[in-house]
Amino acid sequence: MAEHKIIFVEPPAGCEERRRSKRMMACPSGHRYCCSEIPETPRKAVRKSPKKIGAGSPPSPTKIRNSPRSRTAGPVTRKIKRRNLAEIYEITPACELPKEEEEDEDEDDEEDDYEEVDDVKCGNCDRANDPQRFLLCDGCDRGYHMYCLSPILVAVPKGDWFCPHCSKDRQQVKVFPMVQRKLIDFFGIEKVEEEPTKEVRRRRHSGSLVIYKKSRKLLPYMPSKDPSQRLEQMASLASALMTSGIEFSNELTYLPGLAPRRANRAVLEKGGMQVIGKEDKATYELCxxxxxxxxxPPLMVTRDPRQGFVVEANNHIKDMTLIAEYTGDVDFMCNREDDEGDSIMGLLFPEDASQELVICPDKRGNIARFISGINNHTPDGRKKQNLRCIRFDIDGEVHALLVSIRDIAKGERLYYDYNAYQKEYPTEHFE
Structure with missing residues (x-):
């Protein structure tokens, strides 16, 4: 038999009659237990569950103060059986931790959600791989890979996303009417009286023939001569802009809250910026x-079921022809790092990365916003390229111009390299 210690404690004078004395002990979970209220249990009941015995030695005995049951002259003694920590854990009810249980339930729910997502297969390729590029519809919970959609998504949408089945009404192209008056208002066309051009005869020079090196100067685009064909071209662009919710703008836009115009300084370009020549500037102003x-420009905007809106040549286009300037809202790149727009164009790359400028055609833009990009990961991708983006210093400011790099036949689709300056745009799933 184990010996039990008996501690005699004399109550202090003046203590209240109903005051209870307790011996308090802290458990690892932060709860406190009253030893005087713990019922006595035979040791055999404790030995039956050794797996619940905690590690470590029992705490050292503490002083226990007992309240007298009645006021007497002599000291009052009380026999108390000392229990170790293992016995206390055995006879004490289990601790209830509501907060931890709620967290566990939440974790279980999250695990169930992940299990449900893992079971969803792409509605196009019927595979459940590549979860980083897998989208769930907010309408019907169907799943699709971003590169299996038509058109392809290059960034995860910030708001609600609806699959092609749930967004049939949203994907309908808004056809702009081929009415001259409405097209004039949409594009802000101004009526300009043209001065009659004087015929200039070239003077023949006598002497030996001199062959000069071919000059790589920009050529202005040649608009279609047929007025009805020009109306059809403008109507196709207006339909694409209206469907995309974009306002037509043929200039760089500087808005309050975005990058100011004074930030667009060509002298800040890292490594220098090409200054446009006198003849090329005249071509730019003519266009x-x-x-x-x-x-x-003689271009048509059509809708491809796989790529979305694309641009095709409606007439023959010569090499080195200035097609269009890339326009939109100018902003700092640091403000657009999480932007889901898929048509952001780099404008200025200074030494200070925080001052990098980009063109964002998500609210304002022109036909350059719909020109396709090549696939940088396939051998045939480079063969499709027929345009190049060239940045020029024009009157101290940077402008991005799209120029043809070879002759383009009528009906050919326009392509350029989205990663000409920075290799960050995902094009591995482009056709």
Whole structure:
């Protein structure tokens, strides 16, 4: 038999009659137990469950103060059986921790959700791989890979996303009417009276023939001569812009809250910026003037079921022809790192990365916003490229111009390299 210690404690004078004395002991979970309220249990009941015995030695005995049952002259003694920590854990009810249980339930729910997602297969390829690029519809919970959609998504949408089945009404193309008055208002066309051009005869020079090296100068685009064909071209662009919720703008836009115009300084470009020549600047200004009077490039915007809106040549286009300037809202790149827009164009890359500028055509833009990008991961991707983006220093500011790099036949689709300056745009799933 184990010996039991008996501690005699004399109560202090003046203590209240109903005051109870307790011996308190802290458990590892932060709860406290009253030894005087713990019922006595035979040791055999304790030995039956050795797996619940905690590690470590029992705590050292503490002083126990007992309250007298009645006021007497002599000291009051009380026999108390000392229990070790293992016995206390055996005879004490289990601790209830509501917060931890709630967290466990939440974790179980999350695990169930992941299990449900893992079971969902892509509605197009019927595979459940590549979860980082897998989207669940907010309408019907169908799943699709971002690169299996038509058109392809290059970034995860921030808000609600609806699959092609649930967004049939949303994907309908809004056809702009081929009405001249409405097209004039949509594009802000100004009526300009053209001065009669004087015929200039070239003077023949006598002497030996001199062959000069071919000059790589920009050529202005040649608008279609047929007025009805020009209306059809403008209507196709207006339909694409209206369907995408984009306002037509043929200039770089500087808005309050975004990058100011003074931030667009060509001298800040890391490594320097190519200054546009006098003849090329005249070509640039001529193209701007033609667009202002309704003579747009000979291009048609059509909708491809796989790629979305694409641009095709409606007439033959020569090499080194200035097609369009890339326009939109100018903003700092640091403000657009999490932007889900798929048509952001780099404009200025200075030494200070926080001052990098980009063109964002998500609210304002022109036909350049719909030109396709090549696949940088396939050998045939480079063969499709027929345009190049060239940045020029024009009057101290940077402008991005799209120029043809070879002759383009009528009906050919326009492509350029999205990663010409930075290799960050995902094009591995482009066709």
């Amino acid at each position: 701007k003037a033609m667009c202002l009077r309704g003579e747009h």
